[in-house]
């Protein structure tokens with residue numbers, strides 16, 4: 533594949549390797565304009581002004597091989613950031629009263645666990661411990677193991693390739709970017725090949741989740757709480773490589789929870805959902821009950837509960853319908 537690059541058309545290369553833009557920026561070489569898209573990579577580099585290139589200290593005949601090695605390096609980098617997570621273990625610490633938490637729970641990719649408990653009981657704290665890969669250094673003294681061992685320190689601080697994706701209650705954007713720029717920036721940092729298609733998909737799904745339509749040119753700072761949440765959920769579902777997804781109280785955002793969960797739950801990921809919503813709580817195979825800051829018990833969702841889930845879903849749908857009527861100015 534890489535060997536064929538010199539003879540591939542520019543438009544195909546741009547689609548397959550959108551991050552190739554970085555090469556042109558780094559070399560201060562003109563990025564191919566649309567009217568050159570039908571040239572091959574070699575033809576494009578040959579078409580550049582050799583005198584100008586010389587002034588920049590670039591040998592024209594080396595450009596193709598430099599470009600190929602750049603793409604090769606990027607591909608290697610991409611492979612090295614693939615996570616290989618087989619398990620996540622939570623080893624109990626202590627509750628708010630310093631009493632021991634006698635639990636150890638091991639989660640595997642494909643597992644979905646809900647976290648329930650009264651307000652202030654410590655659900656978000658548990659998610660925080662997982663996100664931080666706690667090693668007895670948080671108030672709960674919990675320890676988090678990955679693949680049965682203590683994960684390297686560097687995993688805690690990696691911003692670019694996060695082991696854990698956290699969708700929290702408050703998602704505030706501080707960047708001055710449009711929705712399109714935000715998605716593309718994330719896609720490029722993940723070296724995603726079909727960014728246009730992914731951007732379209734993310735916007736479509738975010739709009740399915742949110743009420744008021746989001747458009748590509750909306751500034752991210754102008755999104756409402758629910759819209760930001762919807763965008764981040766769709767973005768996490770399609771762009772995040774993180775094998776562990778933590779969801780904190782999706783219900784407060786006024787978005788369609790069922791679609792959100794169906795987007796985020798995939799076989800390869802471990803998903804933990806802190807929730808006060810019985811439908812979400814029972815959708816998981818297991819739930820952790822939190823009390824006074826400690827994991828009180830872990831309960832398998834019974835067959836009886838699963839049967840009741842259908843009833844709850846129907847009630848929930850009814851509630852959603854009323855909500856939609858009221859939100860859109862109707863009455864009944």
Ligand SMILES: Nc1ncnc2c1ncn2[C@@H]1O[C@H](COP(=O)(O)OP(=O)(O)OP(=O)(O)O)[C@@H](O)[C@H]1O
Nearest residue numbers: 626627628650651652653654655656657671672825
């Ligand atoms: N084991 C613990 N030891 C000490 N402090 C704890 C412990 N567990 C939780 N806390 C603290 O208790 C407070 C409430 O916890 P948290 O915010 O996680 O509750 P919550 O269940 O998510 O609440 P809500 O449902 O309102 O979002 C936080 O300040 C948290 O750090």
